[in-house]
Amino acid sequence: MRVFLFTLLSCAAASVLHHAPCPPDAIVGGLPWVQCNRSPPCVRWNWATPERCARLRLDHEWPTYDPYVRRNHSWTSARDLFHNHLRDKTLTLVGDSINNLWFHAILCEAARNGLEIQPPARIVDTNTTILQMGWGKPSRADTAGYLAASDVLIVNYGLHYHNETEYEKDMHRVLADLGEFNKHPGKLALFRETSAQAFAKTGAYAGVTTMGCAPTPPETAHDNLVYRQNEFIRRAAPTYGVSVLPFYEETLPRWNVREEKFCETEARQHHPGAECTDCTHLCYTPTFWAERVHALAEHIAQSHVTV
Numbered sequence: 001m002r003v004f005l006f007t008l009l010s011c012a013a014a015s016v017l018h019h020a021p022c023p024p025d026a027i028v029g030g031l032p033w034v035q036c037n038r039s040p041p042c043v044r045w046n047w048a049t050p051e052r053c054a055r056l057r058l059d060h061e062w063p064t065y066d067p068y069v070r071r072n073h074s075w076t077s078a079r080d081l082f083h084n085h086l087r088d089k090t091l092t093l094v095g096d097s098i099n100n101l102w103f104h105a106i107l108c109e110a111a112r113n114g115l116e117i118q119p120p121a122r123i124v125d126t127n128t129t130i131l132q133m134g135w136g137k138p139s140r141a142d143t144a145g146y147l148a149a150s151d152v153l154i155v156n157y158g159l160h161y162h163n164e165t166e167y168e169k170d171m172h173r174v175l176a177d178l179g180e181f182n183k184h185p186g187k188l189a190l191f192r193e194t195s196a197q198a199f200a201k202t203g204a205y206a207g208v209t210t211m212g213c214a215p216t217p218p219e220t221a222h223d224n225l226v227y228r229q230n231e232f233i234r235r236a237a238p239t240y241g242v243s244v245l246p247f248y249e250e251t252l253p254r255w256n257v258r259e260e261k262f263c264e265t266e267a268r269q270h271h272p273g274a275e276c277t278d279c280t281h282l283c284y285t286p287t288f289w290a291e292r293v294h295a296l297a298e299h300i301a302q303s304h305v306t307v
Contacts (some may be wrong), residue, residue, distance in 0.1 A: 015171075019065040026063070032265060040065050043293035044262055045104045053111035059286050066236045067287035070255050075294035078109035082126040085300045086152060092131040094146050095156035098195050101282060102154065105289035112286065136160030138170060144175050151187060152300070153178070154245065159186035159205070159280065168232055175233075186230030188303055190296075191231045191237050193247040196221075198255035198279040203227065205280070213279035215255045219271030245299055251293075257283045 022036035033047035041064045056062055091106075093099040103121070107130065111117055113221055118126040121131070133146050146153065155178060161167040178189035196203050196216065203216035220229070223272040230248050237244050259278040269273035282288070
């Protein structure tokens with residue numbers, strides 16, 4: 001036990017020290033894009049541009065770290081993902097702002113792995129196009145459009161729903177369309193789980209009474225609106241021939257890797273004294289997204305659909 005505890009403490013200490021100092025461009029245009037005065041420091045998604053990611057190829061070159069990521073990993077890289085699974089394909093991410101984080105993170109991981117990116121989002125080495133289409137809730141026209149444009153899809157809806165009956169009704173339609181899409185040769189649609197939120201210890205925004213990010217206690221971690229949405233998806237998706245990409249449990253412990261006060265800083269540009277706590281959007285940490293790239297590649301490789 002003593003040896004095990006020592007190992008844990010040593011790893012934790014190594015994780016904290018294993019990152020670069022606060023960068024000189026932490027504040028751009030009067031807005032902080034990197035919050036250095038917190039633990040761990042928070043990097044906002046729009047600081048992690050492909051150009052910057054191409055320079056910061058090693059984890060310790062980043063001004064942040066992920067205290068929850070598994071160390072000593074052996075993961076599929078973005079280079080493998082694009083060369084082995086997405087060559088000559090269009091990858092589309094559909095959903096709300098969390099899928100926008102996925103979009104920018106996948107581009108960043110591609111750049112970190114030495115792949116050439118032609119703006120806005122084409123991987124030159126493999127002739128792969130990456131699209132991101134943002135909607136909080138689906139419409140039939142939206143669905144038809146992104147199905148026609150895509151070879152591989154990562155779809156999520158969830159955080160913009162506050163009524164479970166409405167959500168289940170809409171997702172039955174979405175899953176049916178994705179299931180039909182998956183019947184076509186070379187096509188693959190995955191439904192991504194909705195991410196956990198860290199508002200007021202609930203794991204979901206619903207029921208928030210006080211502002212501030214905090215760990216979700218065990219009694220609500222698996223009994224909140226977001227978790228029930230994911231339970232429904234995990235039950236329903238296989239009946240339509242759609243696989244589910246895990247994301248809730250991966251985001252649940254990361255309560256202190258949220259953008260939190262970024263929104264307040266922006267709001268005060270126009271509304272002095274504004275208060276805002278963002279316990280939904282994740283800070284950018286390269287190790288977290290490298291693990292997500294690995295999970296995506298594994299899901300594609302294990303799929304019965306040949307992409």
